Amino acid sequence: MAIKYLIDENLPPLYQQQLLRYQPGLTVLMVGEPATPPKGTLDPEILIWCEFNNFILVTNNRTSMPIHLAEHLKQNRHIPGIFVFRQKQILDKLLTI
Secondary structure, three states, X not given: OOOEEEEOOOOOOHHHHHHHHHOOOOEXXXXXXXXXXXXXXXXXXXXXXXXXXXXXXXXXXXXOHHHHHHHHHHOOOOOOOEEEOOHHHHHHHHHOO
16 A cells, blocks of 8 residues: 655645655645645544545644544544644655665
8 A cells, every 4th residue: 555645735745746856756736736625624524634635644643642542543544644843854764764
């Protein structure tokens, strides 16, 4: 199964551009693009979208996202993955997966 990333709207488009520059075969979408949750979508809804569409969420939201993820899992839901990084760590970590 191919890895697919959904990048949170709070991260700059540069991350998507750079990931695709180094790994052109990746599927890397950003919140707000066609066929993704629109900008302003609440975190719990983004987690559900990732679950149904088999995307790994990439975010720098270390405040509320862990809380929403815990609630998501308590509801017997799942998510293919979630990476919560400081912005400067993101590209290096995602390219080594």
